Amino acid sequence: MRHYRVATIPGDGIGHEVLPAAQAVLDAAAARHGFTLEYTQFPWGCDYYLETGRMMDADALARMAGFDALFLGAVGDPARVPDHVSLRELLIAIRQGYDQYINLRPIRLLPGIPGPLRDRGPADVDMVCIRENSEGEYAGLGGRFKRGTPDEVVEQTAVFTRKGTERVIRYAFEVARSRPRKLLASATKSNACQHSMVFWDEITDMVGRDYPDVAVRKYHVDALAARMITHPQTLDTIVASNLFGDILTDLGGALQGSLGLPASANLNPERKHPSMFEPVHGSAPDITGQGMANPMAAVWAGAMMLEHLGEAEAAHDIVRALEAIAAAANVRTPDLGGRDDTRRMTDAIREAVMTPAATVA
Ligand code: NAI
Ligand code: MG
Numbered sequence: 001m002r003h004y005r006v007a008t009i010p011g012d013g014i015g016h017e018v019l020p021a022a023q024a025v026l027d028a029a030a031a032r033h034g035f036t037l038e039y040t041q042f043p044w045g046c047d048y049y050l051e052t053g054r055m056m057d058a059d060a061l062a063r064m065a066g067f068d069a070l071f072l073g074a075v076g077d078p079a080r081v082p083d084h085v086s087l088r089e090l091l092i093a094i095r096q097g098y099d100q101y102i103n104l105r106p107i108r109l110l111p112g113i114p115g116p117l118r119d120r121g122p123a124d125v126d127m128v129c130i131r132e133n134s135e136g137e138y139a140g141l142g143g144r145f146k147r148g149t150p151d152e153v154v155e156q157t158a159v160f161t162r163k164g165t166e167r168v169i170r171y172a173f174e175v176a177r178s179r180p181r182k183l184l185a186s187a188t189k190s191n192a193c194q195h196s197m198v199f200w201d202e203i204t205d206m207v208g209r210d211y212p213d214v215a216v217r218k219y220h221v222d223a224l225a226a227r228m229i230t231h232p233q234t235l236d237t238i239v240a241s242n243l244f245g246d247i248l249t250d251l252g253g254a255l256q257g258s259l260g261l262p263a264s265a266n267l268n269p270e271r272k273h274p275s276m277f278e279p280v281h282g283s284a285p286d287i288t289g290q291g292m293a294n295p296m297a298a299v300w301a302g303a304m305m306l307e308h309l310g311e312a313e314a315a316h317d318i319v320r321a322l323e324a325i326a327a328a329a330n331v332r333t334p335d336l337g338g339r340d341d342t343r344r345m346t347d348a349i350r351e352a353v354m355t356p357a358a359t360v361a
Contacts, residue, residue: 002035004309007067007274011045011090013283014293015073021295021346022071022302025321028350029306029314040067046077046086055089061097069305070094070276073298074283092138098273100266101134101164102171103245104304105280107252107262110326113336115257117229124233125255128179130172131245133266135164136196138242160196160241165203171269172239173211179236182214187221187240187248200241225251253280260294260335263301265308277305287334291341294333296322299349321352 008023010016023039030037042064044056055075057063064070075090076083094100109115109125117125139159146152169186176184186204190197201218208216219227221244228235228251240248253262262280279297287293300322307315325331331348332338340348 002311003038004035004068005038005040005066006069006071006305007064008039008041008071008073009044009075009090010041010073011075011283012047012077012086013074013285013288014281015045015075015283017288017291017293017342018279018295018298019071019073021342022298024346025295025299025318025349025353026302026306026314028353029318030311032317032354033311033314035311035314039071044090045075046081049081049086049089055086056093061094064274065098067274068309070274071302071305072276072278074279074281076283076285078285088140092140094276095133095266098266098268098276099134100268100273100275101132101168102265102267102269103131103133103249104175104265104267105129105131105245105249105252105262106300106304107249107255109256110261110323112327112329113257113261115255117232117255120232127228127232127235127238127252128175129238129240129245129249129252130168130175131240131249132164132168132242133245134242135159135161136242138246158196158241158243160199162203165200166207169200169203169207169239170210172237173207173214173216176214176216176237177211181236183236184214184216185224185235185238186216186218187224187238187244188218189221189244190218191220196241204239221248224248228252228255249280258294258335259297260333261296261300263297263304265301265304267308275305275308277301277308291343292334293342294335295342295346296325296333296349299346317353317356318349320356321349324352325349 010019049055076086107127109122111122137158141157142155144154188197190201256262259281266276303315303318331340
């Protein structure tokens, strides 16, 4: 029997609610498709930091290196631990340490979910964003000098390497080619950033020569943000630097109608290191412990994990189940305007996974 070992990090807040929910759905899909998932949970997060002074153990990356994938809930406890500590010392440490240089984010409005755009439906909002996840504006270089004085100088340096830029753009062309429309939008800002973004454009042109079947358009990132609102139907695959992609994907998440829905993958495509899968949302301290978190984003992230593990049919069943639940509109957590709790939503998704034909009909 096919067997996969998954390291889970529930993290903080609703991470502890949505991750077990998603695991229950994944187990149902695994049973149907003849494989098993073995989870090993790690206690890392803000509570761990407050006890030990570390977001995760010093040997965390070594201990998780042998797993087939990492499944993360959410990290952050803003009242007790500064966000730049929790984000940098856990999430960014894993993304950079495992060279998860692709952040993949589907941006899809599911049928039955009211999106924020007037007169736009699921046919208009169907994109995938590939965000550079290892360098760029989040490289972490810089410093503060003469801190607190009138002469203070602050530098936050963006780093674009040829290797790092080429590999993310090439990956994006591959994704664009695999989708029916074969259409790639590159987020640039070469009018203002004459070094980094002119370079980004040059690499886009160079790599693009290997993909004559893919139509590529360059948009300045500000115009692209506007276009996602005004003409979402003209966008399919998007590639962006770390900062630009961060902003565009939050906008994309908003287009999906609720933060309870968007999911993401942090990929090391060469599979030298494990990849990590997570809902886009954070730890949601405002609703933690109330049993009302929407597990759909975590479930969707789990489907992306199964796809990465080679279980495409199981992944497909889960996405179909999410679509069916969204379309049927009879189970709705509060973020979607309903009154159902996490457990009720999880049970509904599990049932839909176990009887796919019945729910899709
Ligand atoms: P958030 O995503 O945790 O919450 C924003 C709003 O969306 C809240 O009103 C929350 O209740 C709602 N929400 C989020 N997920 C939901 C779900 N599954 N179901 C229903 N409602 C949901 O963002 P916020 O409040 O800005 O950040 C809280 C903490 O999470 C911070 O410490 C932040 O740094 C961290 N964070 C962590 C992320 C991660 O682990 N990848 C991503 C974003 C934020
Ligand atoms: Mg973001």
